[in-house]
Amino acid sequence: MESALEFIRICESLNFYNLVISLKASRVPVMLAAYRLMVHRMDELGMDYPLHLGVTEAGDGEYGRIKSTAGIATLLADGIGDTLRVSLTEAPEKEIPVCYSILQALGLRKTMVxxxxxxxxxxxxxxxxxxxxxxxxxxxxxxxxxxxxxxxxxxxxxxxxxxxxxxxxxxxxxxxxxxxxxxxxxxxxxxxxxxxxxxxxxxxxxxxx
Ligand code: SF4
The missing domain is CATH 3.30.413.10 (Sulfite Reductase Hemoprotein, domain 1)
Known part of the structure; x- marks a missing residue:
């Protein structure tokens, strides 16, 4: 989180503000804590950058999907997050339905019955x-x-x-x-x-x- 802030400051010193911040981690509790802390720090610092959510190296199959959902949906339900990626050790197109399902289950998008x-x-x-x-x-x-x-x-x-x-x-x-x-x-x-x-x-x- 501190490292992300350091890079944000470098960008801002160069008058570059077109940023999306990602704090992905492969452990859900670490990822949750990092994003929440970042939101808190950005509030304190008057920053308002969009956040890209993800649980990186989530693996594959059912557990990869559950792990990704546990991290991403928990934050989205709290109103945190602007873009997301589900990272599976599977063909890239298999990630997309999981993203849609997370958004649908939370009532944020309706893309299926x-x-x-x-x-x-x-x-x-x-x-x-x-x-x-x-x-x-x-x-x-x-x-x-x-x-x-x-x-x-x-x-x-x-x-x-x-x-x-x-x-x-x-x-x-x-x-x-x-x-x-x-x-x-x-x-x-x-x-x-x-x-x-x-x-x-x-x-x-x-x-x-
Ligand atoms: S059959 Fe009726 S009581 Fe049983 S789980 Fe379904 S809705 Fe509930």
Whole structure:
């Protein structure tokens, strides 16, 4: 952090202010502390440079993504950060969806459908994993919509987090479709996905893939 400040001062002494500051570290706690300290110091010094966030050398696979998210999202949630990069030991294009997902999960950008789905329990009335996959395959191009898939009517409607549409287990073999918090239609489970599409079409919110 002190080293970054030293370079900032050199740039400023040359009247160069077009800077973006990055304090990446490969350990999340170190990276978090460095950015937070930098924000504090810049405030004290009256500086207002944008910050580029990242957990460098995060590795690959699931843990690389979790590690990157733990660092980047924690700071973004506090309002810290202006640009970001997820650094994975994978093909560069694999980093981009992770960046988009972090921004979407925090509500900072909306670049895909937001799915709300319950984890399933003893009340679940259909195969949640299969149905969520089917719903996603049918609707994933409808960027901007929030769609909930909930296993039962007991807790499902109350926990749909204000989704635009809901697909909720009603009774064995039947599901209910919701628009927001309003129950629109009970249909046999086998027609559930097709009827969900029909409802979205009837509302004028469908676009062909
Ligand atoms: S919404 Fe219903 S099925 Fe899903 S976890 Fe909650 S209680 Fe269980």
């Amino acid at each position: 937001e799915y709300v789905a319950c984890p399933s329990c003893g009340r679940t009335l259909f195969n949640l994993e299969d149905v969520l996959r089917e719903v996603r395959e049918a609707t994933q191009h409808l960027t901007g919509l929030d769609i909930a898939v909930m296993g039962c009517i007991v807790n499902g409607p109350g926990e749909m987090a204000d989704a635009d549409y809901g697909y909720v287990g009603k009774q064995p073999g039947f599901i209910s479709l919701y628009r927001g918090r309003e129950e629109i239609k009970k249909v046999p489970e086998a027609q559930g996905v097709a009827e969900l599409i029909n409802l979205i079409k009837a509302d004028g919110r469908w676009v062909d893939p």
